[in-house]
Amino acid sequence: MPFSTISTPEAKPVANYKMATRMEGGRLLYISGQVAWDAAGNIVGKGDMRAQARQVFENLRGVLRAAGGDLANLMKITTYITKLEDFPAVAQARSEVFQGELPASTLIVVKSLFHPDFLIEVEGTAAV
Amino acid sequence: MDRRDILAERPLESGRGFMPAVSVNPSRLLFTAGLTGRNPDGKLVAGGMGPQARRTFERLQGVLSRAETRFDNVIKQLVYVTDLDAYNASGRAERAKFFGSRPASTGLVVRRLADPAMLIEVELVVDLGGSAGGKPLLEKYNAENHGGEFYQGVIVNGGRLLYLAGQVANNPDGSVAGVGDWRRQAEKVYENIGHVLRAAGATPASIVKETTWVLSIESWGPARTPVRRAFYTGDFPASTLVEIPGLARPEFLVEIEVIAAIA
Numbered sequence: 001m002p003f004s005t006i007s008t009p010e011a012k013p014v015a016n017y018k019m020a021t022r023m024e025g026g027r028l029l030y031i032s033g034q035v036a037w038d039a040a041g042n043i044v045g046k047g048d049m050r051a052q053a054r055q056v057f058e059n060l061r062g063v064l065r066a067a068g069g070d071l072a073n074l075m076k077i078t079t080y081i082t083k084l085e086d087f088p089a090v091a092q093a094r095s096e097v098f099q100g101e102l103p104a105s106t107l108i109v110v111k112s113l114f115h116p117d118f119l120i121e122v123e124g125t126a127a128v
Numbered sequence: 129m130d131r132r133d134i135l136a137e138r139p140l141e142s143g144r145g146f147m148p149a150v151s152v153n154p155s156r157l158l159f160t161a162g163l164t165g166r167n168p169d170g171k172l173v174a175g176g177m178g179p180q181a182r183r184t185f186e187r188l189q190g191v192l193s194r195a196e197t198r199f200d201n202v203i204k205q206l207v208y209v210t211d212l213d214a215y216n217a218s219g220r221a222e223r224a225k226f227f228g229s230r231p232a233s234t235g236l237v238v239r240r241l242a243d244p245a246m247l248i249e250v251e252l253v254v255d256l257g258g259s260a261g262g263k264p265l266l267e268k269y270n271a272e273n274h275g276g277e278f279y280q281g282v283i284v285n286g287g288r289l290l291y292l293a294g295q296v297a298n299n300p301d302g303s304v305a306g307v308g309d310w311r312r313q314a315e316k317v318y319e320n321i322g323h324v325l326r327a328a329g330a331t332p333a334s335i336v337k338e339t340t341w342v343l344s345i346e347s348w349g350p351a352r353t354p355v356r357r358a359f360y361t362g363d364f365p366a367s368t369l370v371e372i373p374g375l376a377r378p379e380f381l382v383e384i385e386v387i388a389a390i391a
Contacts, residue, residue, distance in 0.1 A: 109374030
């Protein structure tokens with residue numbers, strides 16, 4: 001991968017993500033916040049966080065593949081959810097999708113996303 | 129310029145004026161602070177979302193001009209609004225007047241921005257292209273005399289970008305430092321950022337962009353000022369401050385993520 005991983009014993013992640021990543025080459029890819037849309041533009045899993053999270057990570061993977069990479073190329077993701085109670089379902093979906101360690105990560109609970117039916121949005125930065 | 133639009137044909141994003149993803153060869157990049165609809169005197173422009181959005185993009189245009197670039201070269205935008213209906217009614221159309229090309233985009237509805245009357249804040253990442261050779265790694269500048277403790281634009285000339293996870297007030301043993309204590313959490317978060325930067329060969333001066341997510345801007349302001357000043361010692365990054373209803377654990381009052389660059 002065209003980036004390296006930074007870790008330090010003084011500051012530790014609170015879950016299975018990386019503390020920091022440093023780009024060492026390749027192209028820098030900025031990915032829009034992905035929501036639970038299918039290819040036709042329908043919302044997948046209305047009211048169902050597990051289903052939405054799975055769709056979001058599949059969409060993220062699709063964008064990465066179109067750029068010549070895959071989930072392993074992600075340096076950083078930011079996950080925005082609308083209800084903290086949904087976090088366990090998100091964590092479950094993330095560990096299903098990501099083989100091994102996650103990228104550097106931020107999790108934020110926002111007031112809402114850009115459509116009231118969206119429960120989760122994930123944006124990413126990658127080196128490909 | 130060596131910009132590539134990814135999945136450009138996907139109709140979902142094109143209808144809304146953005147792109148699923150954009151990749152660049154990161155030779156020279158500009159990171160802007162989150163800007164809002166303030167007038168030169170610091171007061172928010174009157175008239176609600178439409179005028180605030182127009183003013184926000186005019187100010188961003190000023191920041192872009194100083195770097196001799198324009199909206200067509202924006203690769204990523206982050207739009208924070210506090211009122212989605214107002215944005216859809218009058219903000220989105222103002223934005224469209226400024227953008228020709230489509231950047232990657234994230235849009236969020238947050239609880240509050242720096243001023244309770246602010247309805248919109250926008251930050252950008254811009255591909256400046258050209259050669260980084262001979263230029264300093266970081267060029268920090270202001271397009272306006274704003275008096276705040278941040279720069280409106282930071283240019284990264286070459287080097288390697290460093291993306292930190294959002295830092296919270298957690299101890300190495302997993303416990304939360306300063307439960308209910310804003311000042312202690314401010315100290316711990318900046319301490320953790322410092323540790324990670326050091327491990328990566330960077331310093332606070334290496335920070336390009338800072339995004340601060342807090343549960344209360346009211347409580348955060350006085351707690352953070354001395355801690356943040358001591359951390360940056362005058363060498364501030366571009367920054368954004370947003371109030372949101374929650375973080376990953378209920379004890380966390382603040383989360384700060386930074387992007388840095390090293391040679």
